[in-house]
Structures are given as structure tokens and as C-alpha cells.
Amino acid sequence: MRFSYQRDIIYNSIYGVNTHPTATDVFNMVRPQIENISLGTVYRNLSQLMQEQMIHEVNIQGVSHFDGNMDPHQHLFCKKCKTIFDCNIHNNWNVGNLSDVLDFSIQNIDIILSGLCQK
Numbered sequence: 001m002r003f004s005y006q007r008d009i010i011y012n013s014i015y016g017v018n019t020h021p022t023a024t025d026v027f028n029m030v031r032p033q034i035e036n037i038s039l040g041t042v043y044r045n046l047s048q049l050m051q052e053q054m055i056h057e058v059n060i061q062g063v064s065h066f067d068g069n070m071d072p073h074q075h076l077f078c079k080k081c082k083t084i085f086d087c088n089i090h091n092n093w094n095v096g097n098l099s100d101v102l103d104f105s106i107q108n109i110d111i112i113l114s115g116l117c118q119k
Helices: 004-015 025-029 040-050 093-102
Strands: 056-060 063-067 074-078 084-087 114-115
Touching: 004 025, 004 084, 025 040, 025 063, 056 074
Parallel strands: 074 114
Antiparallel strands: 056 063, 074 084
């Protein structure tokens, strides 16, 4: 992927926060730096960043949120305040055994736990 000034700013805006912004949130975050950017441009760049595996999409209740933390982790979602938190749960998933038993090539595991946060 060749360098793009807009994509670089979009990537840094997502990578630099742990709030899991939506595309509209990203648009509002980068607008002060790129006044003439469109929401469509943000969507196209988010798609390219996901294809390059530089960001991850987290879909919660039908809404796409974007995460710059590419380390393996899970998410906690508060049903009341709608906040998404990163969570590192150490588990003993044996993906190799699951793949053999299911005859399925597992490429990704997404775990989203929902409930109520302490707020």
C-alpha cells in the first residue's frame, strides 16, 4: 500500500486512542487536520487499513467500531453507557484441536463480553 497523507492521519487517530471509534467518530477526529475530507474518504481508508491488517473492526449491535490495538485481546461492552473496553483474558483455547475436529481453518477469534461497567 502506498503512502497516503489522509490514511496516515486516520490510522494515527485510531491507533492513538482506546475508545474504539465509529467511522463518524474518526471523521470528527480527523476533520480539524483535514478540513475538506469526506465521510466516504474515511470509510474507504478504514477499509484499506483493515485489508492491510493495521486496524481491527469490532461490530457491536450492528455498529462498526475500529480498534488500533492489533495484539490479541477481547472486548467488554457496557450495555448502559455503551463503552467498549479492551480486556486480556488468558485462555487455553487450543485452536489447532478445534480446527482438526471441525475441519475448519480458524483465522480469527472475536470475543465480546457484555454487561454493566462500574460507572
